[in-house]
Amino acid sequence: xxxxxxxxxxxxxxxxxxxxxxxxxxxxxxxxxxxxxxxxxxxxxxxxxxxxxxxxxxxxxxxxxxxxxxxxxxxxxxxxxxxxxxxxxxxxxxxxxxxxxxxxxxxxxxxxxxxxxxxxxxxxxxxxxxxxxxxxxxxxxxxxxxxxxxxxxxxxxxxxxxxxxx
Numbered sequence: 001x002x003x004x005x006x007x008x009x010x011x012x013x014x015x016x017x018x019x020x021x022x023x024x025x026x027x028x029x030x031x032x033x034x035x036x037x038x039x040x041x042x043x044x045x046x047x048x049x050x051x052x053x054x055x056x057x058x059x060x061x062x063x064x065x066x067x068x069x070x071x072x073x074x075x076x077x078x079x080x081x082x083x084x085x086x087x088x089x090x091x092x093x094x095x096x097x098x099x100x101x102x103x104x105x106x107x108x109x110x111x112x113x114x115x116x117x118x119x120x121x122x123x124x125x126x127x128x129x130x131x132x133x134x135x136x137x138x139x140x141x142x143x144x145x146x147x148x149x150x151x152x153x154x155x156x157x158x159x160x161x162x163x164x165x166x
Contacts, residue, residue, distance in 0.1 A: 029091035034118050041125050042089060045136040049080040054164035057137070061156070063145030064109070072145055084140050091118045104135050107142045114139045134160050 030038055048054045058070030058080065073083055090113050092098060097106045098117035104124055105116045114136065125132040137160050142148070146156070 026088045028088060030118060034091070034122060037122055037125050038089065038116065038118070041121070041129065041132040041136060044129060044133040046081050046084050048133055048137060048164045049084050055080050057141070057160055057163040060159050060163070061141055061146045061151070064147055069141060069144040069146060086112070087140065087143055088113045090115050092116065093118050104132065105139050107139045109142055109145050109147050111143055114143065130165060134164060137164055
């Protein structure tokens with residue numbers, strides 16, 4: 001037990017020291033007027049993920065096998081910023097998830113793509129850029145293997161806001 005605790009502490013210390021923004025994000029399907037706004041939200045989310053306090057959210061949730069997302073990420077050898085910036089952000093405004101709900105973005109557990117409902121996300125970003133960044137971090141957790149229901153989408157977002165919102 002103590003060895004696992006030491007490994008987790010070493011992981012947290014290691015990732016907290018790596019706060020720089022990694023490579024440029026891959027943004028697909030956005031028009032010229034949307035790219036700057038989406039890039040700003042993505043960069044803001046990446047900056048938040050570079051903070052040690054925000055990275056703790058990775059240990060608040062587990063994947064379907066009960067493995068903490070932070071442990072799962074550590075096994076890849078990447079820090080949270082590197083993993084987040086490796087994702088593709090794809091505009092899907094006509095996806096059923098965008099047309100029939102209030103969702104700003106969506107993905108699937110383990111996917112390396114975050115789909116964005118660009119019109120909704122753009123409008124939200126103009127009104128509340130912090131919330132947009134938190135939603136992208138929420139989706140990042142799903143990309144690491146977090147399922148939904150349980151935990152509920154609201155609970156995930158609330159936890160992300162608590163760790164990453166300040």
